[in-house]
Amino acid sequence: DQQVKQNSPSLSVQEGRISILNCDYTNSMFDYFLWYKKYPAEGPTFLISISSIKDKNEDGRFTVFLNKSAKHLSLHIVPSQPGDSAVYFCAASPWPNAGNNRKLIWGLGTSLAVNP
Amino acid sequence: GAGVSQSPRYKVAKRGQDVALRCDPISGHVSLFWYQQALGQGPEFLTYFQNEAQLDKSGLPSDRFFAERPEGSVSTLKIQRTQQEDSAVYLCASSQYRDEKLFFGSGTQLSVL
Numbered sequence: 001d002q003q004v005k006q007n008s009p010s011l012s013v014q015e016g017r018i019s020i021l022n023c024d025y026t027n028s029m030f031d032y033f034l035w036y037k038k039y040p041a042e043g044p045t046f047l048i049s050i051s052s053i054k055d056k057n058e059d060g061r062f063t064v065f066l067n068k069s070a071k072h073l074s075l076h077i078v079p080s081q082p083g084d085s086a087v088y089f090c091a092a093s094p095w096p097n098a099g100n101n102r103k104l105i106w107g108l109g110t111s112l113a114v115n116p
Numbered sequence: 117g118a119g120v121s122q123s124p125r126y127k128v129a130k131r132g133q134d135v136a137l138r139c140d141p142i143s144g145h146v147s148l149f150w151y152q153q154a155l156g157q158g159p160e161f162l163t164y165f166q167n168e169a170q171l172d173k174s175g176l177p178s179d180r181f182f183a184e185r186p187e188g189s190v191s192t193l194k195i196q197r198t199q200q201e202d203s204a205v206y207l208c209a210s211s212q213y214r215d216e217k218l219f220f221g222s223g224t225q226l227s228v229l
Contacts, residue, residue: 004158032216043120043207043220044159089158093216102147102172104216106158 003027004092006107013114019077021110023090026071030092034104035064035075038087047088048075080114087111118142120221122208128227129198137193137224141210149218150183150193151207159207165191166213198228 005024013019023033031052036044050057050064050073057064063076077084088111091104121140129135141148147166151159152175161175167188176183180199185191195202205225209218 034216041222043209043222044218045220046217049216091158102149102164102216103161103175104159104218106160108156108158 001026002107003030004090004105004107006088006090006110008110009108010111010113013080013112015082015114015116016079019075019080019084019112019114021075021077021088021090021112023073023075023107024071025073025092027092027105028071029094030105032093033064033066033073034091034093035062036089036091037084038089038109044089077112080112082114082116085112085114120208120210120219122206122221122224124224125222126225126227128229131200131228132197133228134194134196135198135226137195137206137208137226139191139193139208139221141189141191141208142219143189144212145210145219146188146213147211147215148185148191149209149211150191151209152177153205153207153223155204162193162206195226198226200228202226203228 034049035047037047038044048062066073087109089109090107093104123138150162153159163183164172165185180196182194205223207223209220211218
């Protein structure tokens with residue numbers, strides 16, 4: 001059973017517009033969430049994270065929103081650029097200091113295509 | 117080097133063959149992780165080291181999988197008697213102590229024929 005769900009396998013957006021990628025989770029023990037970006041033939045690259053004590057975190061063109069009651073988070077990219085075309089993964093974990101449990105639980109990813 | 121280095125980049129193995137995958141983490145990173153990523157899936161946790169201690173190996177799919185990090189730096193993931201279902205990309209990541217921001221290598225793509 002997928003504990004982290006990215007229900008849109010793909011998304012296509014025009015350059016300059018906003019990209020919104022969604023992620024839902026089922027485990028209420030998750031306290032920390034991360035977005036990673038992955039280009040073909042490369043490993044995932046950390047993009048942005050948010051802890052459950054916040055509802056928003058912003059870093060340049062990237063903003064992550066967390067709705068704990070709905071167990072939902074979203075990544076906003078604005079403005080979108082062709083170089084943002086990649087697979088985006090949502091990942092979740094218990095708060096980092098939760099003992100030896102350091103595993104991240106990942107969604108299946110959303111493939112974003114930003115068209116010039 | 118500046119990043120996490122994995123070798124080989126690609127590995128083709130015949131069913132039943134043993135393979136060894138190497139990971140060189142970022143210098144000074146205490147934590148090291150192995151993940152398995154099948155085609156069209158997200159990465160799945162295999163195991164976690166803090167220095168040389170393997171603190172969590174709950175994700176290893178069977179006793180054919182074995183990982184070590186004897187000196188707290190380089191790590192090796194060994195798969196014995198490979199099966200077709202072992203075909204995947206094996207990702208290694210490292211991080212600072214208790215930091216969830218993982219730095220990934222480019223992975224080793226294993227194909228078992």
